[in-house]
Amino acid sequence: MVDLLMTAEQRQIVESVAGFLEENLPVGRLRPHAKGRQERDAMPDMAALGWFLLGLDEAHGGLGMTVTEEALIFREFGRFLLGPGPLATVLALRVAALAGAVDLSQAIAENRLTVALANPVGAASIGAQVSGTFQIFDGAGADYCLVIGEGGEAALIERAGVAEIALRRSAVDGLVLEHAVCDQVAAAASVASGSDLYVRLSLLAAAMLSGVCEATRDLATAYAKVRVQFGRPIGSFQAIKHKCADMALRADAATNLVNFAAVTLAAGQHDAPQLVTSAKLLTARYALLSAKETIQVHGGIGFTVECDAHHFLKRAHLYDLIGGGAFRQQQRLLADALPLPELAA
Incomplete structure (x- = not known):
């Protein structure tokens, strides 16, 4: 039986990453004329905290954890709409290490x-x-x-x-x-x-998309609780209530599938590539749909630059493109489909 719940150590890692991002790289940094740190400014701190070395084995200078822990922190990266820089850095470290380029690997790990x-x-x-x-x-x-x-x-x-x-x-x-x-x-x-580099690329991109699913769910439901129309919070209206409930279900499904794919890949199971492809396809669809509905829940202000909802839609499109968009993932999934058992006559 596969346990998809986080361990105490994993939860501590996630809380540490989320706390850092909330303080240093909130989604509000993407607003026009926003002041404060940008992602490039925070990369040296991320490197110093060891995030990029998390899933690299100790023999190559890493922390010796698995792709499961990497997927957990990349989900937080998706929640805070980080760009592809951390993803490129994590995988570049693995490429350099596997190629035996020790000096190059160390320079990338230290953000030099x-x-x-x-x-x-x-x-x-x-x-x-x-x-x-x-x-x-x-x-x-x-x-x-x-x-x-x-x-x-x-x-x-x-x-x-x-x-x-x-x-x-x-x-x-x-x-x-x-x-x-x-x-x-x-x-x-x-x-x-x-x-397994392409599979890892797809999995971590899927983890970022699952983070978008969770963040849009939280953003929409929070707004539905405080926005009042006709003397009542809009979250009490059936149309809004159903959208928020659907976003919650999509977020749970996306997160659980990514977690299952990560655990399977970490265990070296033969069907891990198919599960990762499925996760990438599903999370992309769900993230785009939830981002669109978050804009709708916000009503007129959801279409303005002052609202953060549109940032999630744009980044969901970006994460979808990494490693090939949804159509390419469909093609891969159909090409790699396991044969169905023959039905008895």
Whole structure:
């Protein structure tokens, strides 16, 4: 029997991460002209707290925990709408460690070198040399770009070595999107296909999407309790009540599926990739739907820049794209479907 409840140690980790993010990186930082720390400013502190080393084994300088603990903190990252930077850093550490690039791994762990995530667009060749078209998320100022293929192949390339980079406007708050074309760019560290890096990428993105599901549920229900219309809180009206209840059910389903996929992957079960793909597909659908309904629950103010609801919708779209969007996850799930047992005549 699989226990999906957090242990006391895991709960302590989650509470510590949530407390730090609440104090240093609240969702309000994404508002126009917001003052205070931004995500890039807090990355050195995250590195110092050991968050990026959590799931790396001790032999490679990590803390020796599992992908289950990583998924728990990435759920909090999703609740506070962090960008792909921490995700790229965690996986870049693993790539460098597996490739035996000890100095590079240590520099990334200490945030002396920064990494941006590069999402493949179409077919790409990833190995000792990298070729293809990529979308780089928040790559300005990064030292390296991390590219991961669906077969588990991965590489770290120097951003300065990418010849063609064009800036693209992004509708996601505070995010810089770049269109890059690589042609036989040498990798500073690479891992051959067959690793679990793509599965980990998908799982942690799904964990961030489950965090969006939880945060939108909380945001909508809190507003429904205080917004009064016709002399009553709007949460007492059936239409709003049902939306909030549906968001709560979606958040529970998304969180439980991500937890189950994480436990399965940590245990090395053969069906872990299929479960992770299912989690990525479901959490993306639920996060987008809950984010849209949160805007609706807020009514007219939900469509304005003063309300934080729209930030969750934009970030849900971003997290969905990481490792391939919902349509690509459907294709993968159908291609990897387990054979059904034959029915008796």
